[in-house]
Amino acid sequence: QHAKITCTSRYVPKNAVSNEQLSKMMDTSDEWISSRTGIRSRNIVTNENTSDLCIKVAERLLEKSGKKAEDLDFILVATMTPDYGTPSVACLVQGHISATRAFAFDISAACSGFVYGLSMGEKLIRTGKKLGMVIGGETLSKVLDWNDRSTAVLFGDGAAGVLLEVDKEEHFLNEKLQADGQRALSLTSGYVENKSPFYIEESEHSSYLSMTGRDIYDFSLNDVTKNIQEIIEDDVDYLLLHQANKRIIEKISKKLKVPREKFLTNMEHNGNTSAASIPLLLDEAVEKGVLQLGSNQKIVLTGYGGGLTWGSILLTL
Numbered sequence: 001q002h003a004k005i006t007c008t009s010r011y012v013p014k015n016a017v018s019n020e021q022l023s024k025m026m027d028t029s030d031e032w033i034s035s036r037t038g039i040r041s042r043n044i045v046t047n048e049n050t051s052d053l054c055i056k057v058a059e060r061l062l063e064k065s066g067k068k069a070e071d072l073d074f075i076l077v078a079t080m081t082p083d084y085g086t087p088s089v090a091c092l093v094q095g096h097i098s099a100t101r102a103f104a105f106d107i108s109a110a111c112s113g114f115v116y117g118l119s120m121g122e123k124l125i126r127t128g129k130k131l132g133m134v135i136g137g138e139t140l141s142k143v144l145d146w147n148d149r150s151t152a153v154l155f156g157d158g159a160a161g162v163l164l165e166v167d168k169e170e171h172f173l174n175e176k177l178q179a180d181g182q183r184a185l186s187l188t189s190g191y192v193e194n195k196s197p198f199y200i201e202e203s204e205h206s207s208y209l210s211m212t213g214r215d216i217y218d219f220s221l222n223d224v225t226k227n228i229q230e231i232i233e234d235d236v237d238y239l240l241l242h243q244a245n246k247r248i249i250e251k252i253s254k255k256l257k258v259p260r261e262k263f264l265t266n267m268e269h270n271g272n273t274s275a276a277s278i279p280l281l282l283d284e285a286v287e288k289g290v291l292q293l294g295s296n297q298k299i300v301l302t303g304y305g306g307g308l309t310w311g312s313i314l315l316t317l
């Protein structure tokens with residue numbers, strides 16, 4: 001049996017923080033941030049954690065679809081900023097909405113997390129499950145070094161997700177998921193120190209998000225473009241790439257020789273929300289009517305980031 005995306009939803013914290021506000025907190029400017037990244041504002045939690053954002057998305061998916069929590073077979077949450085090591089955010093969501101029949105676990109693939117999770121969810125439907133949720137959610141604000149202007153201005157908090165159901169038509173046409181652990185240290189976050197009396201600490205580790213921007217930039221331009229080339233078809237309507245940086249998306253569209261208008265963007269008001277960026281973009285496009293579920297529009301979803309991980313899925317809505 002085939003899988004189909006039958007509902008989308010999103011939730012972002014109320015607290016919108018403009019570039020202007022950040023320029024009063026650190027040595028940066030609206031001009032620098034917007035010209036170099038395309039970001040003008042991002043939403044930052046004041047009293048919520050990742051599970052709170054994902055629970056809102058799950059509740060909205062049930063409300064919009066009319067589905068009941070006990071009909072859910074699985075809940076997958078892609079996040080690099082979970083509330084705890086354990087329990088997973090997915091289990092916190094499962095408990096809160098009382099989806100007592102669903103198994104639940106988190107997927108750690110940074111900014112490729114939603115694409116990895118959607119691919120896994122599709123396999124679960126293809127092998128017999130009837131109904132599942134795939135959510136991307138982050139509170140990156142808790143792992144940022146707010147004294148480091150090179151990263152603090154780039155990221156935001158948010159969550160969004162989809163319902164996956166059985167369909168008679170084939171919608172998931174092609175995919176290519178990749179990783180390269182040899183470049184793992186290009187983007188790190190959340191290192192957990194060992195405090196045991198037996199542990200002899202050799203080296204220092206920062207728990208803050210840190211990335212070698214140049215390497216990630218080049219990786220995005222080279223490896224990611226090649227990945228998309230392998231799965232794109234000439235009648236693709238839209239491409240929804242991880243919203244890391246506007247200039248990167250412009251460069252990738254040029255390299256692919258695909259018109260810039262086919263690349264949807266929303267980093268302007270969300271910032272980089274890692275695993276949440278693609279489902280946020282998807283739900284906003286559905287709400288605006290640019291994308292319609294059931295329209296058979298052909299789209300490419302592409303994530304890329306920490307791990308390093310990257311991957312694309314070619315699907316029809």
Ligand SMILES: O=C(O)C1CCN(c2ccc(-c3cc(CO)ccc3Cl)cn2)CC1
Binds near residue numbers: 187220
């Ligand atoms: O000086 C400049 O122009 C700076 C140069 C550095 N910048 C970067 C660098 C890397 C990323 C990035 C991050 C992830 C992780 O989600 C994935 C993919 C990318 Cl391409 C985003 N911005 C900002 C503008």
